[in-house]
Amino acid sequence: MLGEYLASPLLPQKIQPEKKYEQLAEGYEEVLQIIDTSFTVIDEMTSEDEEAPTEVVCSGLERAMLKVEELGSLTVTKNGEVTELIDKQADALGDKISDFLQNQEAGELKWLDTQLKVKQSTGGWRTRLKVLWAKLIDRITIWSRFVVQKYRTYRDLISSWFGLSDHDQQAGHSTTLAAFLYETDKKIESLPFVYRRLFDFRREVEDSFLIHNPVQVDKCEKALELWKTGFPSAISVIGEKGSGKTTFIRHLSKNLFEEEKQHLVGFDTTAWKPEDLVRSVAKQLKLNETTTVNELIEKVKKRRSGSVIIIENIQNTFLRTITGYEGIKTLMYLISATKKEVLWVVSASRYAWEFLDVALKVSDYFTHSIKADGLSEQEIRELILRRQKASGYQLWFNADETTQKSRSYQKLLDDEEAAQEYLKERYFEKLAKMADGNASVAMIFWIRSIKEYDDTHFTIEPFDFSSTERLEGFDANALFAMSAFIRHDTLTISELAMILHINTVEAEMVISRLLSRGLLLSTGDFYRLNDLIYRQVVRLLKTKNILH
Structure with missing residues (x-):
């Protein structure tokens, strides 16, 4: 007692x-x-x-x-x-x-003992009462949300009938695409050098900042073990652009495949013709001049047996045209004919892979599949905070107008540490939803959220993640062109013309319009989607039912 x-x-x-x-x-x-x-x-x-x-x-x-x-x-x-x-x-x-x-x-001690016994006997019904009360509150909350939602639906409908819709006002608050891109570029340029380096989403990720799912590594380890016992195995690593496919493969190369003979093949540009694909693979594997796939298969079996061959960006081995699938078919034939002698590891963008799986059933050629763009909310948080801590700067989170009116937040105003933790939790919850498991997208929006900084602190402003989603004024050709860049990553004018079934002049005009709005970037004759606007384009195409 x-x-x-x-x-x-x-x-x-x-x-x-x-x-x-x-x-x-x-x-x-x-x-x-x-x-x-x-x-x-x-x-x-x-x-x-x-x-x-x-x-x-x-x-x-x-x-x-x-x-x-x-x-x-x-x-x-x-x-x-x-x-x-x-x-x-x-x-x-x-x-x-x-x-x-x-x-x-001993009276006081006996009284304390009596109090303890009463407390133990009444604890049960108090707990049950609390549970019943919590369930009642939940039901009331759910019902009130339903009523409010119905009210807003009918209010908007009636407002539109009488011409009282506030659509134009909402559009005015939305950040324009040009402003978003300009502000993001300026924000990145203004950051301290250390911070720019830590949050450079185009850099290869250092081991200390690597975030990976142990379950995915275990799947690859099992694939390696099966292959070593003579069971044909192959691994596919799938994810959106910037989701960490290359980073994950580098991790496998340095750790899991460290003692294996390794060869790297990459398709930075499109090789959709069978002869171009065979020539490129043979050159990168250092197998002399090879012209046919059967010849390449024989050379791989004889000279690369017992090796791990990594092929990155297989979305660049096809074009979405009637005759544009021969390259990917040739690659799948090569993999299926040699996966007992060679452990193949390939990477592909998510939307290209999903399309090819419907068209050609490419997933049937692989025994183990890894999704690289499935970072959880906790992993997104760790991804950002590891880099933040390495910078040495402290964080301060501001509350937006809605949060300031929140009763949950107001109860914490007398406890600064608890209030900051509350704001941090809300921020990362929204960031994770916007990033949708993509590491690069998460870092881009984190940078956009930085309001100011001094010698010791960074101030994070709640960023309106929905304010940049308003992409309007695109015709059918522009929309399908953006979907082509999502699937293929890199295209030339002639390749885009083939995909859209238009002539090269029309394709050049489409690309010119997208370049002028900042959606595309160019490197010589090759064009690719701007990383800073990737998430907004994906969401736009999904609402148009062009991407699934």
Whole structure:
């Protein structure tokens, strides 16, 4: 009974000392990451960068020192809390025992014992009452949301009949495409060098920032084991552009396939003709001059047996035309004829793969399939915060107008730490929905959310993720052209003309319009979709039922 009132606050599960000091350990790891990042980035700096290498390093070391001082204060605070609690309970226990021995008054102790028994007996019905009350509140909440939704539906319908719709007003608040692209570019340019490097979504991801699902790695490990025992195996890695397909394959190459003979084949441009595909594969595998697929198969069996062959971007081995599937068919024939001798690992964009699977059943050629664009909300959060911690800057989240009116948020205004955690949770919940599992999209919108920064803090403004989705004014050719770039990644004017069944002049005009609006980027004769607008284009095409 004394333990219930005096000793229970000292139980490990109440104090949780491991959590207190685990936070300190993570903090010191963060300090090491800040220092390592500061010294690593200077190797990549050029004379064109505004910041000098010494400034970058010194700034990073200053942030690391501030973090060390913060951890030192936290250590003293944590130790003081535990010591104070122990002293308090020890004094209380001593006072109770002293009173009992000196005064022989057991009445208070008996009263406490009676209270404990009553508490134990009434705990059950109180819990049941709380559960019933919570269920009632849930039902009321669901019903109120239904009523409000119906009200808004009928209100909008009646407003449209009488010409009172606020559509034009909403459109006015929507960020234009040109403004979104311009502001994003300027935002990236204005960031500190260390931050730009950490959040450069076009860079190869370092091992310390790698986020991957262990289940996916296990599937690849099983595929390797089966192949080594003589069972034909092949692996496909599928995902949206920028979702981490190449990063995942690099991880497999460095770890799982480290002791295997490896060969890398890539299709950066389109090779939809069988002869072009055979020639490209043979050249990259260093198999001399090879002209037919059967000849290539024989050479692979004899000279590349026992190897892991990685082929990236197989979406560039076909064109969506009547005669444009011979390249991908040739590749599937090569893989199926040699997957006992060779472990094939291929990567493809999600929408090209889904189309090819309907048209040619390409998934039937692979024993194990990996989805690279399936990052969860927690993984998206970790993806961002790992980089943020390595920068050494602290975060401050602002509340938007809706959140400021929220009762849940207002209850936390007297607790700054809890309020910030609440805002952080809401932010990453919205970010994860917008990113839809895509790492690059998540980093782009994180950068767009940065309102300002100083020497120690970054302020994150709740970004209206829906305000950039209004893409309008595209005719049928432009919409189908965008879907072609989503599926194929990189195309020339003549290739786009073949896909859309128009002449090259018309195809050039379509590309020119998309270039002028910032949706496409060009490299020589090749064009690709702007990464900064990828998510909005995908959503537009899905609403038009062009992508599925």
